[in-house]
Amino acid sequence: MSNPFYRRWMVPALFFFSPMTLAQTPAAPVVVAAAQQAEVVQVVQLTGTVTAQRDARLSVAVAGLVESLAVDAGDHVETGEAILQLDAELAEQQYRAAEAAHARARHAMEDAQRRLAEARRLAPQQSIAETAVRDLESEVAEDEAELSRLRAELAYRKGVLDRHTVRAPFSGVIGARSVELGEWVAPGAAVMSLVSTEDLRLDFQVPEDYLGRVAKGNKVQFNLGADKENAYPGTVIAAVPVTDPTARTFLVRVVPTGEISGLLPGMSANVTLRLGDGQKGTAVPRDAILRYPDGRVIVWEAVSENGALVARERLVQPGFDFDGLIEIRSGLDENARVVVEGNETLRNGQALDARASGAR
Incomplete structure (x- = not known):
């Protein structure tokens, strides 16, 4: 204690941290805001x-050679618009053959129906045998069945022919095209992607x-x-x-x-x-919160003591951060006033020259 160096520095240090010094320090200009009750939101x-x-990878329904491409990546298409055509020459020939067979069967049935009608008119006059009438009825039934079969065959061939054309199932933008002219494609292989906008x-x-x-x-x-x-x-x-x-x-x-x-x-x-679940809690403006490397979180509360407004450090437990506010779960009264500007260099018990937040 007799060390001169120690005596030289001890007194100023004690003087610096004394309450008298804090009282003589000019009031710190700060902005304060009231803590508020708010609906807590995460x-x-x-x-x-x-x-x-709708985001589809389009493919063909039948195998074939790509004959024409109507679109490319980035093109906009409408529902039903033709976007790819396969070589349909053989399918067209098969459809025409089915069409001819259907027409021939229809004419045969019409002829059988005509002959049956004539036989039925003659039967009451016993001008034709009953057996011949039944034979004609059987022939008409067979012709009707054959016509029905060929009608289904014709519809099938028409469906195959139509499936040589790929049409947009919905309106949108072609995202990618993965085939070129002359390529052979098979069912299930993606030829284009179509994305609805x-x-x-x-x-x-x-x-x-x-x-x-x-x-x-x-x-x-x-x-x-x-x-x-x-x-x-x-x-x-x-x-x-x-x-x-x-x-x-x-x-x-x-x-x-x-x-x-x-x-x-x-x-x-x-x-x-x-x-959020509708519950309310105490919240302060985000600027009131000070965080330290050691994990402490504090706010400076402006409190009245002996007729003067002074700063008091409050160790708080923060919660959710929302709408410029931070939930305070513990450490602060709900009616407290906190410093939101000028709080970086405050000391415990320091006098405050406070201005309300938003005031000029």
Whole structure:
């Protein structure tokens, strides 16, 4: 204690931390805001993808040689529009042969029906044997059966001929084309992909921790791609309660509320999901929270002591972060006033020159 160096520095140090010094320190200019009771909402940020309600890989129904291609990737097509034609020469010949056979059978049946009608007129006059009438009836029945068979054959050949033309099953955009002129294609092999640009929705995977809290009808906000400025509203239309065992997530599907120009399948989307059960809690503005590397989380409360407004450090347990507020689960009274500006260098018991948040 007799060390001169120690005596030189001890007194100023004691003087610096003394209450008298704090009292003499000028009041710190700060902005304060009142803690408030708010409905606590958990905000979950997720990344999803814009998907089409209809996304098909088109294939041919019959084998054949590609004769013509009417579209390419990026082309828009309408429902029923021809997009690919196979060489149908042999199918056309088979159809014509079936058509001729059907016509011949129809004429044979009509002739048999005419002869049967004449025989029935003569039968009462005993001008024709009853056996001949029955033979004609049998012939008509056979001709009718043959005509029915050939009618089905004709319809089959017409169907095969029609299937040499691939038509768009719905309107949309050709996503990719995987064949060229002259290629031989077989049933089941994809020749094109067709994606609908109508009735688009957003699909995103939600951690299984939220299973049961996301339900049909929940409202969301989402941004498209790198556009962080424009937020669009949407509604949950499906929450599939089956989790992916590898990712521990489940599918949630959202539809935009209203029309959005430029919305295309495959675009990325950043979705903000708000989950709440209607319960209220104490919340303070986000700027009131100070976090330290050692894990402490504090707020500075402005309290009246001996007629003066001073700062008091409060160790708090924060909860959910939402709408510019942070839920305070413990450590702060619900009627407290907290410092939201000028709180970085405050000391316990320091006088405050406070201005209410929003005041000028």
